Amino acid sequence: MTAQDSSPLMTLTWTDHVTGRQGHLVVDRLVRGVSSGGLRMRAGCTLDEVTGLARGMTMKEALHYNPEGRYIPLGGAKGGIDCDPQDPGAYGILVRYLRAMRPYIENFWTTGEDLGLTQDVVDRAAAEAGLVSSIQAVYPLLDDEATARRRLADAFAVEVDGIGLDELAGGCGVAESVLATLDRSKRPYAGTRVAVQGLGTMGGATARFLARAGLTIVAVADVKGTIVNPAGLDVEALLAARDAYGTVDRPAALRPADLELPGDAWLSTEAEVLVPAAVSYAIDTVNQARITARWIVEAANMPVLPEAEELLAARGVTVLPDVVVNSGTNAWWWWTLFGDIGADADEAFTYTRRSMRALIDQMLTRAEADGTTPRAAAHAIVADRLPVISERFGWYR
Numbered sequence: 001m002t003a004q005d006s007s008p009l010m011t012l013t014w015t016d017h018v019t020g021r022q023g024h025l026v027v028d029r030l031v032r033g034v035s036s037g038g039l040r041m042r043a044g045c046t047l048d049e050v051t052g053l054a055r056g057m058t059m060k061e062a063l064h065y066n067p068e069g070r071y072i073p074l075g076g077a078k079g080g081i082d083c084d085p086q087d088p089g090a091y092g093i094l095v096r097y098l099r100a101m102r103p104y105i106e107n108f109w110t111t112g113e114d115l116g117l118t119q120d121v122v123d124r125a126a127a128e129a130g131l132v133s134s135i136q137a138v139y140p141l142l143d144d145e146a147t148a149r150r151r152l153a154d155a156f157a158v159e160v161d162g163i164g165l166d167e168l169a170g171g172c173g174v175a176e177s178v179l180a181t182l183d184r185s186k187r188p189y190a191g192t193r194v195a196v197q198g199l200g201t202m203g204g205a206t207a208r209f210l211a212r213a214g215l216t217i218v219a220v221a222d223v224k225g226t227i228v229n230p231a232g233l234d235v236e237a238l239l240a241a242r243d244a245y246g247t248v249d250r251p252a253a254l255r256p257a258d259l260e261l262p263g264d265a266w267l268s269t270e271a272e273v274l275v276p277a278a279v280s281y282a283i284d285t286v287n288q289a290r291i292t293a294r295w296i297v298e299a300a301n302m303p304v305l306p307e308a309e310e311l312l313a314a315r316g317v318t319v320l321p322d323v324v325v326n327s328g329t330n331a332w333w334w335w336t337l338f339g340d341i342g343a344d345a346d347e348a349f350t351y352t353r354r355s356m357r358a359l360i361d362q363m364l365t366r367a368e369a370d371g372t373t374p375r376a377a378a379h380a381i382v383a384d385r386l387p388v389i390s391e392r393f394g395w396y397r
């Protein structure tokens with residue numbers, strides 16, 4: 001990769017004139033003049049974090065490149081606002097940030113929900129900021145814009161057992177990554193224990209799909225702490241007792257045998273699979289020593305620090321990387337909008353499962369062949385693909 005390839009195309013930091021809080025936008029690269037990447041809101045969000053996330057988006061887009069598909073990969077980008085989403089002023093800051101980002105969103109940055117924000121909130125704030133939609137920059141690339149927009153709106157209206165399809169597609173992909181990995185290791189689903197950090201969009205859906213596949217969810221952590229039950233938690237009861245931020249109402253959902261432990265207890269729970277599905281940088285060089293799981297499956301973006309991953313790899317703990325594992329949400333939006341799939345849950349889950357399984361197999365086969373970690377293998381696949389994509393579609397419209 002050349003220096004131009006590895007540094008972002010555009011980096012900016014915005015300061016809110018009312019509160020002095022800051023937000024960032026990083027466009028890692030464009031493909032046909034457009035980039036894709038969600039918007040996160042959390043206290044302490046930094047430009048470095050957003051830069052890493054934008055790079056990850058470039059990789060996710062490239063990994064899903066299918067020369068026969070209708071969806072053509074976009075470039076990667078990410079937005080981040082340094083504010084607690086539960087702060088009373090958070091919504092006003094979001095609207096002002098989106099107003100400031102309007103020229104970019106109108107022309108080359110398509111965005112959506114990420115940590116701390118739901119799509120409903122992003123949509124409402126985008127409308128208030130005078131935007132047609134948070135993904136309007138991609139409309140000029142569509143053959144039949146009206147039909148495509150209707151299909152995506154219809155898909156957003158689909159619910160499965162109380163959860164919107166848009167909030168399930170990503171977790172379906174994470175769960176399939178776990179199942180494909182277990183299949184390769186010939187490990188049965190029954191008796192495989194899972195601990196999840198985060199029960200929001202990603203963690204919640206992942207827990208549902210894994211529980212329904214027959215695995216036992218033994219721990220889930222949210223911002224208030226960890227809920228543990230070695231015999232298995234009632235995932236649907238926990239999902240039904242969440243607020244809009246993914247916090248579980250304990251008195252409403254916990255059964256007598258469920259234990260409440262501190263926030264980091266999920267990490268050292270006895271389980272074969274750990275799914276960090278909340279914040280970046282959750283697993284560091286110190287706390288990695290407490291992990292006894294065989295696999296860490298990154299539903300969150302950048303939850304395992306690189307130095308921690310080296311230590312984990314040295315003692316036989318495999319990390320399945322975010323760029324592959326959690327790429328299902330972004331891909332689902334585009335498969336639906338470009339028309340590879342319709343507004344239908346079964347079709348979406350079947351397509352997502354097939355694509356994720358193929359990606360996991362490709363990555364693990366490459367890792368075995370090259371003698372590297374799965375993350376290094378995913379990066380190698382991306383490095384092969386990016387020049388092909390730029391050659392075929394170009395950076396600018």
Ligand SMILES: NC(=O)c1ccc[n+]([C@@H]2O[C@H](COP(=O)([O-])OP(=O)(O)OC[C@H]3O[C@@H](n4cnc5c(N)ncnc54)[C@H](O)[C@@H]3O)[C@@H](O)[C@H]2O)c1
Binds near residue numbers: 040117201263278300
């Ligand atoms: N939502 C998406 O479409 C999407 C797609 C790909 C990747 N991701 C990544 O997945 C992660 C989670 O995103 P989300 O949209 O599910 O977020 P969310 O806001 O819906 O849920 C976050 C969950 O994490 C919990 N949490 C927050 N801080 C915590 C902490 N310090 N300890 C324990 N739990 C904590 C919250 O209580 C909540 O249950 C992020 O890293 C995000 O970048 C999200």
